[in-house]
Amino acid sequence: MRNAVTRIDPSDLSLVREFWARPIGDHSAKLEAVLSVLRAGQVAGKYCLITVTPHTTWAIGRISGVRGIAPARLDGPVFHSIADAERHVFRLRWEAETGCTLPGDEFLRAQHAADTCA
Amino acid sequence: MKTLLGYANKIAVQPGESISFKVSSENERPYQASIVRLIHADTNPAGPGYREEIVPGAAWTPGGRRQTVRPGSCVSVPAGTLSKPACSISFDVFVWPTLPARECQVIASLWDPADQCGFLLKLDGKAGFALQIGAAAVLPLGRSILPRHWYRLRASFDLRSGEATLSQQALLPQALLADHGEVAARLTIGRIGGARELVLAARPADDGFGYSGFFNGKIEAPRLCVDGELAGHWDFSIGISGTAVHDTGPHELHGTTVQGPARGVTGHNWDGSAFSWRDRPAHYSAIHFHADDLEDAGWATDFSWKVPAGLTSGLYAARLQGAGDEDYIPFVVRPERGIATSPLAFIVPTASYLAYANEHLALDAALAERVHDHLPAFGPNDLHLAAHRELGGSLYDVHDDGSGIMTSSRHRPILNMRPKYQSWLGGTGSALWQLAADTHILDWLDARGIACDCITDEDLHAEGASLLARYRCVMTGTHAEYWSTAMLDALAAYRDSGGRIMHMGANGLYWRIAFNPARDGVIEVRRAEVGNGWITPPGEAAHAYTGEPGGLWRRLGRAPQALVGVGFVGQGFDVSSYYRRLPESFDPRADFIFADVPDEIIGNFGLIGGGAAGLELDRTDPALGTPPNTLVLARSENHTRNYLPTVEDLLINYAGQAALASVCAELVFFETPSGGAVFSTGSIAWSGSLSHNGYVNNVSRITENVLRRFLDPAPFETQGMYSDGHD
Numbered sequence: 036m037r038n039a040v041t042r043i044d045p046s047d048l049s050l051v052r053e054f055w056a057r058p059i060g061d062h063s064a065k066l067e068a069v070l071s072v073l074r075a076g077q078v079a080g081k082y083c084l085i086t087v088t089p090h091t092t093w094a095i096g097r098i099s100g101v102r103g104i105a106p107a108r109l110d111g112p113v114f115h116s117i118a119d120a121e122r123h124v125f126r127l128r129w130e131a132e133t134g135c136t137l138p139g140d141e142f143l144r145a146q147h148a149a150d151t152c153a
Numbered sequence: 154m155k156t157l158l159g160y161a162n163k164i165a166v167q168p169g170e171s172i173s174f175k176v177s178s179e180n181e182r183p184y185q186a187s188i189v190r191l192i193h194a195d196t197n198p199a200g201p202g203y204r205e206e207i208v209p210g211a212a213w214t215p216g217g218r219r220q221t222v223r224p225g226s227c228v229s230v231p232a233g234t235l236s237k238p239a240c241s242i243s244f245d246v247f248v249w250p251t252l253p254a255r256e257c258q259v260i261a262s263l264w265d266p267a268d269q270c271g272f273l274l275k276l277d278g279k280a281g282f283a284l285q286i287g288a289a290a291v292l293p294l295g296r297s298i299l300p301r302h303w304y305r306l307r308a309s310f311d312l313r314s315g316e317a318t319l320s321q322q323a324l325l326p327q328a329l330l331a332d333h334g335e336v337a338a339r340l341t342i343g344r345i346g347g348a349r350e351l352v353l354a355a356r357p358a359d360d361g362f363g364y365s366g367f368f369n370g371k372i373e374a375p376r377l378c379v380d381g382e383l384a385g386h387w388d389f390s391i392g393i394s395g396t397a398v399h400d401t402g403p404h405e406l407h408g409t410t411v412q413g414p415a416r417g418v419t420g421h422n423w424d425g426s427a428f429s430w431r432d433r434p435a436h437y438s439a440i441h442f443h444a445d446d447l448e449d450a451g452w453a454t455d456f457s458w459k460v461p462a463g464l465t466s467g468l469y470a471a472r473l474q475g476a477g478d479e480d481y482i483p484f485v486v487r488p489e490r491g492i493a494t495s496p497l498a499f500i501v502p503t504a505s506y507l508a509y510a511n512e513h514l515a516l517d518a519a520l521a522e523r524v525h526d527h528l529p530a531f532g533p534n535d536l537h538l539a540a541h542r543e544l545g546g547s548l549y550d551v552h553d554d555g556s557g558i559m560t561s562s563r564h565r566p567i568l569n570m571r572p573k574y575q576s577w578l579g580g581t582g583s584a585l586w587q588l589a590a591d592t593h594i595l596d597w598l599d600a601r602g603i604a605c606d607c608i609t610d611e612d613l614h615a616e617g618a619s620l621l622a623r624y625r626c627v628m629t630g631t632h633a634e635y636w637s638t639a640m641l642d643a644l645a646a647y648r649d650s651g652g653r654i655m656h657m658g659a660n661g662l663y664w665r666i667a668f669n670p671a672r673d674g675v676i677e678v679r680r681a682e683v684g685n686g687w688i689t690p691p692g693e694a695a696h697a698y699t700g701e702p703g704g705l706w707r708r709l710g711r712a713p714q715a716l717v718g719v720g721f722v723g724q725g726f727d728v729s730s731y732y733r734r735l736p737e738s739f740d741p742r743a744d745f746i747f748a749d750v751p752d753e754i755i756g757n758f759g760l761i762g763g764g765a766a767g768l769e770l771d772r773t774d775p776a777l778g779t780p781p782n783t784l785v786l787a788r789s790e791n792h793t794r795n796y797l798p799t800v801e802d803l804l805i806n807y808a809g810q811a812a813l814a815s816v817c818a819e820l821v822f823f824e825t826p827s828g829g830a831v832f833s834t835g836s837i838a839w840s841g842s843l844s845h846n847g848y849v850n851n852v853s854r855i856t857e858n859v860l861r862r863f864l865d866p867a868p869f870e871t872q873g874m875y876s877d878g879h880d
Contacts, residue, residue, distance in 0.1 A: 059527045059581055060728045061793035071523065078519040084530035089196055089575060093530060098516060102553065105539035106516070106531055117530070117581070124528060 042072045045133035048143070051125075055143040058121035073128040082124045087113055093120045095127075155537040156180050157473045157480040158566040160450070164503050164674060165485040165609040171459045174471045174482055175452035177566075178217030184475030186213040186456055191468045191483065193596035193844075194572030194589040197582065200760045201596060201844050203573060208469070213456040217475070220453065222543040222565065225367035226446035227355035228387075228398050230408030235263060235377075235384060238346035242272060243309035243378045247324075247421045249371035249439065250276055251554035253298040258444075259366035260306070261375060262356035265347040272345065273356055274308050274319075276368065284308045284319045290340040296321050297332045300554075301370075303421040304332075315339040324421055351377070351385070351406070354414070354442035364411065367444035369554045373420045374438055377402075390438035393417045393430050393697050395671050413448035413560055413675065415441040417697030419690070429695035429702065436692075443552040447545035448675060449564040460486055466494055466606040468501065468588075468595055470572060481571050483588060485607045490616075493623035495604040496864050499594065502633035503563075504610035504640070504666055506587050507676050510567040511538055512547035514686065515577045525726040526795040529577035530584070534568040544568070548635075548678045549686035557687030559697075563674040580726045580768055583760040583841060590840065591630040593760070594657055597843040601857060614639045614668055618646035626863040631658035631837050632769065635666045635676065638701060645716055648829055653863035655856075656833035657840055659818065660721040660769040662713035665706055667698035679703025683801045705801060707777065715778025718823055719771035719833045723816030725796030729767025729838045731757035732787035732820055742870075743784050743822060745862045746832075749854055755787050755820070756852045761841030765789075765852050768837035770796070772819040780823045789818040789836065822859070828868025832859045 050066045062070065079100020084093045085108045092113045096106040114120040126137050137143070159176035166172040178184055188211035192204040248260055256278035264271035269288040277283045280293040282304075298304065303324040310317035320335035350357065353372055355364035376386045385406045391399035393416045398408040410416070417430040420439040430437035458471070466488050470481040485501050488494045515521040515529035516539050522528055531539070538544060545565055546558045569576060569586070576586035585593075598605045605628075612620055614637050621627055621643055633656075636644075641662065648654055669675035680687065681694035681704035689703065696703050706713060713720040732755040738747055756765025766789030773779040798814035818835035825831065834840075842852040 061795075062526075064794070067794060070526070074523050076519065078517060078521075081519065081522065082528060083515070083522075084528045085536070086530050086532040086575065089532065089573070090198055096531065099539075102517075103540060103542045105536045117527070121528060 043069055043129070043133055045135035048138070051129065051137060052143050054125055055122055055140070058118045058125070073125065073132060082127070084117065084120055091115065093117060095120060095124060155480070155533060156476050156478040157184055159471070159473060159480055159482045160452070160564065160566050161471065161482050161484050162454070163484060164563055165487045165612055166460050167487050167489045168460045168462045168464050169489070171457050172484060173454040173457040175220065175450070176215065176455040176473060177220035177452065178475070179219055180476055181219050182217045182476050183214055184217055184473050186215060187211060187472050188458060189470055189472045191470055191572050191592060191595070192599055194592040195583045195585055195760065196573050197760050200583065204596065205572070208464070211458055215455045218455070220450070222447065222450045223363050224412060224447040224543050224545060225355060225364060225444045226410065226412040226414035226442045227364050227367065228353040228408045228440070229411055230351040230353070230385070230387070230398065230400070230406050232263070232348050232350050233406050234404050235351055235379065235406065236346060236348055238344060239379045240313055241309070241311040241380055242345060243307070244274055244375070245305070245307050246274070246375040247303055247305050247373040247439070249301060249303050249421070250298055251300055251370040251556065253300050254278055255369065257366050258368040259352070259356040260354065260368055260372060262352045263345070263348045264352070264356050265349070266357045266359045266361065268347055270343050270345065271348045272310070274306065275366065282306055282319065282321055284310070284317060286310055286317065286340060287343040290342055292317050292319050292336060292338050292340065294319050294321050294334065294336050296334050297330050299327065299332065310340070310342060312342050312345060315342055317342070351408070368442050369444050371418060371420070371439040371441045388438055389416065389440045390430065390434040393434070393437065394699065410440070412446045413562070414443065414446055415559055415697065417693065417695055419692040423692050425692065428692055429700065430697070431695060431700040441556065443554060443556070445542060445545065445553050447543070447565060448560070448562045448672065450566070468592065468607055483570060483572065485609050487608050487612055488606045493606055495606045496625040497603065497605045497860070498621065498624040498627045499605050499607050500613060500627060500629055500633065501591065501607050501609045502587070502630040504635040504637070504676055505630070505633055506567070506570045507561045507563055508548045508635045508664070508666070508678065509587055510547050510561050510563070510570060511544050512569065513538065513550050517550065518686070521577070525577070525580070527581070527727060530575070531577070532575055534571065534574055538568050551687050557680065557689070559679065560669070560675060560677045578726070580762045581728055582762050585761065585841070587632060590632070590761070590837070593840040593843055594628065594630065597840070597848060597853065597856070600844070600848050603860065610640060611674065613643050617643040618650070621647035621652060622650065624652070625866060626653040626655060626860065628655045628657050629661055631840050633658060633661040634663045635678070636662050636664070636706065637666050637668055641706065641711060648716065648825055648831065649827055651825070651827040651829040651868065653829050654717060654831045655859060655863060656717040656831065659771040659835055659837045660724070662706055662716060663721055665701065665703055665709060667696035667701060669698050682708050707801065712777040713771070714774045717831050717833045718779050718783045718821040719773055719819055719835045720777060721799050722770055722772045722802065723796055723798040723814060724769040725793060725816070726768060727762070727793050727795045729759060729762030729764030730789050730792050731755060731764050732766055732789045732818065734787045735785055737784040738786040740784055743786055746786065746822060746855055746858050748858050750851050752851045755855065756839065756842045758845045758850065759838060759842030759852070760844070761838035765839045765842040766792070766818040766836045770816060770818040771833065771835040772815070772817060773821060783821050783823040785819050785821055787820040792816060824869040824871045826871055828871060830863060830869045832863070
């Protein structure tokens with residue numbers, strides 16, 4: 036259940052663009068705070084990666100939280116980089132948390148490039 | 154789905170000895186087995202690639218059979234006089250249930266599964282404690298039971314009258330809770346007799362193989378009377394280090410533990426006046442049983458191999474292939490006892506492999522993703538482990554009842570101690586942890602044409618300093634974290650007698666462990682004072698196997714900084730970084746280390762997170778014993794915010810604490826008074842950089858410079874450098 040108090044400002048896409056530029060690695064303190072919200076919660080239902088082919092392809096899965104029941108691979112795309120899989124999960128979580136749809140990948144990448152140049 | 158799983162009876166074997174392999178072929182189909190030497194267990198295409206070599210003349214095609222794992226601990230007491238027909242029975246015991254809602258947990262059984270006769274004292278979910286006599290007569294008590302509270306149970310019945318009673322007394326009664334009481338009834342009771350054993354914490358399985366109905370929690374001081382006479386009174390505080398269970402009664406009906414339940418745990422009368430079972434054994438007369446305890450899968454041997462004379466020491470594996478699956482069972486071929494075949498020894502950190510064996514942290518711990526700042530990735534072995542809890546967990550996991558897993562055994566398939574295995578613990582890039590990561594070192598030695606003997610932690614524990622004394626230099630693995638006292642004594646004695654140590658990883662020499670004196674290949678940890686995954690309960694800091702206090706070596710007065718110059722300061726699991734040379738690297742004493750290394754930046758490349766400084770990091774600390782002549786050659790910098798200080802350094806919390814922490818790796822060198830020397834990398838990721846650019850890079854150069862000098866018997870200069878100390 037979402038908190039009554041909004042924990043993420045859905046109109047501030049600058050942190051989303053920062054994540055799109057570097058899903059794994061150093062993040063600003065503000066982005067870490069957002070990630071802490073998105074990654075909170077019990078282990079049951081948490082997203083994970085399922086390695087389809089080592090070093091090559093990954094799928095999204097969900098952890099059961101039940102001993103003896105393995106993570107379930109979700110229907111959906113197979114990713115050719117862990118970074119893209121991270122972006123996809125970020126999108127799923129952001130949209131679930133805020134109720135707002137994020138712009139497409141290309142827009143977010145381009146916008147970050149514009150932010151950086153500016 | 155995995156269809157092939159196996160393990161070996163040994164972790165180290167020498168030429169002339171045999172090693173046996175135990176395999177389960179899930180679909181009972183034949184498979185091909187062969188012996189391979191593992192050179193480079195990393196499949197990352199950015200590196201040298203996976204490499205193994207077939208050992209000629211070692212191939213089999215076993216028929217394939219399915220073998221199962223049946224976890225669950227208990228005590229078995231051969232029935233002896235108890236197998237005779239009896240008229241009346243009474244039983245008295247203290248219990249501390251941890252999963253009271255779970256059904257069919259047997260506390261004590263004198264039961265003949267073939268005839269379904271005898272009695273069971275059990276905990277049966279909502280029915281509470283219950284007494285069952287024969288197949289159908291059940292007397293439920295129906296009182297409330299709180300987890301982790303002590304209760305005294307008394308049960309009795311008389312076959313002549315049919316009278317049966319069962320009482321429950323809470324040792325810490327609660328207001329408004331029906332946690333005590335007694336029930337009595339007249340039951341139709343058949344005969345008692347014919348049981349082959351008295352079982353505590355389980356009952357004999359109906360299929361005749363092993364046990365079932367395992368109890369979760371502590372049992373203490375069971376006392377059995379038959380026909381009004383004391384038949385047995387078992388005192389678990391006697392022989393805590395072993396498997397024997399002592400009967401103080403007149404018939405000496407001694408028993409044994411099965412599948413390694415936890416001993417040396419607090420009993421109902423523990424009052425905080427002692428923190429070790431050695432000090433007040435009477436306060437430690439309980440055993441903690443778990444339905445998921447596993448010490449030995451007990452599989453039958455499918456094929457064996459006699460190691461041929463002259464085979465090169467190294468890391469090997471039995472490779473199993475068939476029906477779309479493969480598995481590897483790694484082991485070490487060590488040199489023959491008393492002989493060194495190379496001046497260099499690599500200590501394969503098999504105790505640390507066991508500590509992490511079959512870990513489930515990312516499946517069970519909600520914080521795993523946040524600690525690593527990226528999603529955990531699970532491969533086929535992880536998914537199999539997740540679905541097959543019967544394979545047991547690691548020393549980081551908890552039992553079904555939430556208590557920490559304190560022991561780990563190699564007598565079971567260990568799916569994360571495998572070549573090609575990628576671990577979510579290993580960060581980004583190759584994502585390796587322990588065994589596979591250590592092959593970065595073995596591969597580099599092979600590529601550089603440097604011979605090396607491989608020995609294991611178990612060898613070091615058993616043979617001590619005499620094993621190391623044969624070598625001019627010894628190398629540790631990337632994360633040699635778990636050390637028994639005998640192992641640490643051996644390394645210290647070696648160093649102090651002029652030995653040379655290359656400490657190739659980080660967060661080494663960290664936790665004390667104890668080896669099981671009764672069973673090879675089984676270790677125990679007590680996470681006293683500081684936890685990881687779980688923390689030792691109050692009063693249980695002393696190892697059952699040895700009585701030694703457990704915990705961090707740093708807290709036990711033997712910080713790694715004093716032995717190898719550096720010790721654990723913090724960790725991060727996203728991306729690695731690099732080192733920058735420091736002025737001390739230009740000290741003439743370090744000239745040999747930096748020969749042909751003009752660079753100021755060291756290791757800004759690598760297969761583990763992209764840099765040589767990453768995952769877990771060590772640095773110097775004079776207050777913890779870093780020798781005063783230590784040269785800090787280089788220090789890592791520019792780590793991400795995810796590199797956080799280790800908890801034992803945090804004595805209070807404050808805003809911005811993490812950003813101010815000095816989490817970095819330090820590359821150090823120092824000489825010892827006896828002409829030996831130590832070189833420590835301070836980083837788990839260091840070895841992942843060795844192969845960069847065809848093994849031509851500054852991490853490789855530095856490592857080889859040090860190794861070549863350390864293999865040179867000429868003693869290091871140690872006299873007259875400083876007249877009045879050194880800051």
